[in-house]
Amino acid sequence: MFVDYAEIELAAGDGGSGAVSFRREKYEPKGGPDGGDGGKGGDIFVRGSSNMATLLDFRYKKMFQAPHGKRGGKNNRTGESGPPLVIELPIGTVIADTKSKRVLADLTTDGVDILIARGGKGGRGNTKFKSSTHQAPRKAEPGIPGEKYTVSLELKSIADVGLVGFPNVGKSTLLARLSAAHPKIADYPFTTKTPNLGIVRISEYRSFVMADIPGLIEGAHSGKGMGVRFLRHIQRTRILVYLLDIMSPDPGEDLETLKSEMKAFDPGLLKKKSLIAFNKIDLMAERPAGIDGFSSDDDEICYISAASGENIDNFLKKLSGKLLEND
DSSP states (O other), X not given: OOOOEEEEEEEOOOOOOOOOOBOOBXXXXXXXXXXXXXXXXXXXXXXXXXXXXXXXXXXXXXXXXXXXXXXXXXXXXXXXXXXXXXXXXXXXXXXXXXXXXXXXXXXXXXTOEEEEEOOOOOOOOGGGGOXXXXXXXXXXXXXXXXXXXXXXXXXXXXXXXXXXXXXXXXXXXXXXXXXXXXXXOOSSTTOOOSOEEEEEESSSSOEEEEEEOOOOOTTGGGTGGGHHHHHGGGGGOSEEEEEEETTSSOHHHHHHHHHHHHHHHOGGGGGSEEXXXXXXXXXXXXXXXXXXXXXXXXXXXXXXXXXXOTTHHHHHHHHHXXXXXXX
């Protein structure tokens, strides 16, 4: 099951308490204080992992507690510090404090640890309270509590190119044509319910990641058709490909609807470089010279067939050029 949102509780370890202790040796039955400090509580780190693709595990496990620091000991022994807790999450996960909405971490790199919650400092033992006027202090400090957060985990796919369009326009077919990905393909809406990623090779040394974003519908920005869940995956892409069905009664209006939905969700999406591709030209008796103001000579527009592969080379050439512009 693909899960791209979860909320969990994080609690770093508390610091250990300082010790109250006095030296008791054979020839010094009433020695001075020797209580050690408490150990530091364990920190909590998050780590991006390319081996994970969903937040499913965090739907069932909600609480993560780092180990506490140990109490200080006699002979000025400092208590053992709590070991750190490392939580692995899929690359592309954004971690935010649910209360303040502050982003605590954005995992974009595999294997990098980011500190999320600090463990508490250990309390001082009674040795630290000895003075010239107070030779036998019976005072020690408790450890400081570790940081605690309730955080949201929001997974956003990371890709160079995102395919955007209404359901059943051929996004999965195009991804399967261009890469080794094998998304589910069928002739009915909402076949794709989760983002699919595929590596598209341009040459021996150049490639890029393409994401097949589940189909959008009018009202997606307000959650209709799980639109908000789908739209968040577009935010990570460098370039957008608006894939339109050339057999639609009004492809131009379809494009405007797509852009309106994305603008309502995040106006910054419309600032991304983009390419318009009219798909399913294999179903037409004659190849189009242009559609309602969209010229076939326009560098921003392609007429393709994902099913037959017609004009795919030209599409890739234009897309490759935009990627180079965006580097």
